Amino acid sequence: MEDLFRSFWWLIFPLSWFVFDAYQSWLRYRVNRDTLDLIKTYAEAGREPPPELLAKLNQRWNEGEGGEDDGRPRHRRRRQRGWYQVVLFATLCAGFTYGSVTDLYEAGPALLIVAFVMGALSLASLVSVLVDRSPKA
């Protein structure tokens, strides 16, 4: 078991990211639910909910921080996030390719698979940004 951990300790990082992001999504979902509950309270009392509360609905629950409040249109934020992913995955691909070529930690073949995955994600993000037909800001 200890030997297995020594070989695959680095898996902790990507798996932790999955867990962390899932938890963050759950928290955002709860904020969304609480907003709807509050609007429901206004509706049941026969009163109009404040526009600031309704503006919260424009922010998708799974869209991340910022929403409409940071002054940037949604499509522009989406494009910027797309480019961020292109650069991030390309850099990770380059790093894992280097690790594979130099047989880092004697795990060359394994790192090559990770490099392929990162390269594919980078290319997919690039295609997604390029074919995004939203108006440019």
Added chain:
Amino acid sequence: MQDLFRSFWWMVFPLSWFVFDGYHRWLADRARRDAVELLKTYAKSGREPPAELLARLDAR
């Protein structure tokens, strides 16, 4: 078992992605159901729901 893991450790990534994506879709479904419940409240009281709430139904 350890030997099996050493051969197929990379399957952790696609499988995690499937689980992660399924979880996201489940949360999206719950969010949409919550919005529909709120629309029912507006419908029962005979009032027009806000446009922001209706737009929420189109959100992925």
